[in-house]
Amino acid sequence: MVNKWSKIIQNLVGFCKSSIDNTCHICYQTNTNNTEICDTCCQWLPWLREACQHCAYPLVDALLCGACLGKRHDLDHLKALFRYERPIKQFLLNLKFQQKLYPARLFAQYFLAHFEPNFCMDAIIAVPLAKERLKARGYNQSIEIAKGLSKQLAIPLYTDVLYKERDTKSQSDLNKQQREHNLKYTDFKLSSSFSGKRVLLIDDVYTTGTTLRCVAKQLKAQGVEYVEAWVICRSL
């Protein structure tokens, strides 16, 4: 009897999964490309194409924006897939606040399709959440995205080596100046040595860049040789 019911439930789950997998999450038409968004809708996403190598500000025919020129950068390279606009913004909100994990798989696929690590990377590390936020949400969305990448790129994912020692206010409620005062690079700690290694950081949204710059600065202070970051969105 138990077997019968478990088989029925399995079939039902399989049916629901295939229904979801075959439907585009934007136009709700049947989708055959094995992602959550069909090829037609994919073309209309707010792709960020050419951008500054350090802050992902949109540029044409230039590597660095005026603000990044001539400055020292602990973050060696930043790559962002999208501008922080709908519908990607909604997918990210679903991932962060609605307990819906399908965008993590989608974003990992887009990362793999559009970016390649600049050098052979030794480790993938997701930017940590504040303890309170992690406890409330139950998962770190950046780790969920990084899991798929780690598997496909065959680069180990370290989920608990970087942590925030001090609980700070949420960065999203603060302006640029407040963010820089709120967070210090020493707030992030690294529990393993990555000295001489090349690290790929994963984060969801780049707004002022304070968090990623602090993390990169701490990694460099601990002897990391090269830090690259991939983010889903650049807020403009």
Ligand SMILES: [Zn+2]
């Ligand atoms: Zn579609």
Ligand SMILES: [Zn+2]
């Ligand atoms: Zn820049």
